[in-house]
Amino acid sequence: MKNQHPRGPRIRGRRIRRPRDPRGRIPARRAALAATATLVLAIGAPAASNGARPGPPAARAPALPGSATPDDGPPCPLAPGQDTRMSEGMPTGPGYSRSTGTVHALTLMIDFPDVPGEGTARRRFAEFFPRTAQWFARSSYGRLDYRPATPVDRWLRMPRPFHSYGIERGSTFEPGYRKLLRDLARAADPLVDFRRYDLVNVLITPNAGPPAAHTVLSVTFSGNQEAPRADGVPLANASFIYSRQDDGTGSFAANGFRVLPHENGHAFGLPDLYTAHGADHAGHWDVMSEDWGAGNDLFAWHKWKLGWLTPDQVACASQPGVSTYGISPLGRPDGGTKLVFVPLSDSAGYAIEVRTNEGNDEGVCRPGVLISRVDARADSGEAPITVLDATADSGGCTREPNVHPELSDATYQPGGHLDDREHGLRIAVTGRDADGGYRVKVTRSE
Structure with a gap:
């Protein structure tokens, strides 16, 4: 695909909120900004069911985040973001879909009288499944059983022309x-029991609206309890997918399905990581930042927020002195520590993880220790997570089209370290184990 853009607006709670992001930039124009701001962050309970309809329990239900207490020290602080539409704080606010156990995703393919379906609805469905479900299974270590039901195996015709909805x-x-969601509910009502589903995917015929190379219309409205109701329940978490992500040859990109994991991430309560001016602070390290190009996963912080990491996989370096940790690669479905969090105050800190080209992370070109800063005060689209670049101004190691190159080699290697003099803190990578894990030493004077 030639160009790709950030996603569209979100809705949370009872009030419609317009994003501060103008949403018109392309990745090639994103400037890599220096990461200098102090961060505010929250560690706490997992993303709860948030009012979603109950489903079967997970085969391996994760324990609650926020209880990791290494060396018998106090737990990391709890400080959910305040006055944000969608933040990195925990616990995730109410109204979103649950992100663990069995999640039933109603998937409908729709077309319009003036834009009849391009190809078959089954082919449109196959562009995203089973790969989306497989992506979530790998990313969650099996803690999310994502089931994409499609009870209407044909194009569901809307009663009005596409242009009449005024969507841009x-x-x-x-x-x-x-209007569109209300029309969809009415058209599907004789065929669908909406009470059985946790979220809704609307796969729109790709010839409706402009190509993704020109502009991206795909959008999620999440936590919207005032959405139209069907079978007595609000359609509160709905993702609308337009066009196709193009691989540059006019064909659907092999990894283009990841637009749906990105949009469903919003249904689970994850914010956009780019900024209002198109600046990229997270690069290709998280699908909530870039969902095009070679495959990528989520930050360890997001996996913790979604309930995919258990307490024994998260360490909190909160005490003065020296602490050492062995960190297992995030892409491996094994045990061991996956995230070390270093709080700076009751609401600030660094997240440390190991990224290799395993699991969903096939695009990693410089395996190593990734250090990022999480800001629970920053809203969706205000760079809530910033990657600290170990090789600033290097130009990066990736040549993948439309992937932010500068941060692709941001990982720290043995012998590398990050100093935060303001907080009397050093994070040092002290070695790499034969099995691919890394050793990290955290030294803090306060």
Whole structure:
């Protein structure tokens, strides 16, 4: 694909909120900004069911985040973000879909009288499944059983022409999307019991709207309890997928399905990681930042927030003195520590993880220790996570089209370290084990 853009607006809670992000940038124009701001972060309970309809329990239900206490020290502080639409704070606010156990995703393919379906609806469905479900299974270590039900195996025709909904980039929920969701509910009502599903995927015929190479319309409205109701339940978490991510040859990109894991990430309560001006602070290290190009996963912080890491996989370096940790690669479905968090105050800190080209992370070109800063005060689209670049101004190690190159080699290697003099802190990578894990030493004077 030639160009790709950030996603569209979100809705949370009872009030429609318009994003501060103008949503018109392309990755090639994103500037890598220096990461100098102090961070605010929260560690706490997992993403709960948030009012979602109950489903079968997971085969391996994860324990609650926020209880990791290495060396018998106090737990990491709890400080959910305040006054944000969608933040990195924990616990995740109410209204989102649950992110563990069995999640039933209603998937409908729709077309319009003036834009009849391109190809078959089954082919459109196959562009995203089973790969989306497989991506979530790998990323969650089996803790999310994502089931994409498609009870209507044909194009579901909307009663109005596509242009009548007035949908364009940046469109808010009112009035166009409310009208579209209401029409969809009415059309599907005789065929679908909406009470059986946790979230809704609307796969729109790709000839409706502009190509993704020109602009991206795909959008999620999440936590919206005032959405139209069907079978007595609000369609509160709905993702709308347009066009196709192009691989540059006019064909659907092999990894283009990841637009759906990105959008479903919002349904689970994850924010966008890019900024209002198109700056990229997270690079290709998380699908909530870039969902095109070679495959990528989520930050360890996001996996903790979603309930995919257990307490014994998270360490909290909160005490003065020297602490050492062995960290297992994030892409491996094994035990061991996956995330070390270093709080700076009751609401600030660094996240440390190991990234290799395993699991969903096939695009990693410089395996090593990734250090990022998480800011629970930053809203979606305000760079809530910033990767600290161990090789600043190097130009990166990837040549993948439309992937932010500068941060692709951001990982720290043995002998490398990060100093935060303001907080009397050093994070040093002291070695690499034969099995691919890394050893990290955290030294803090306060």
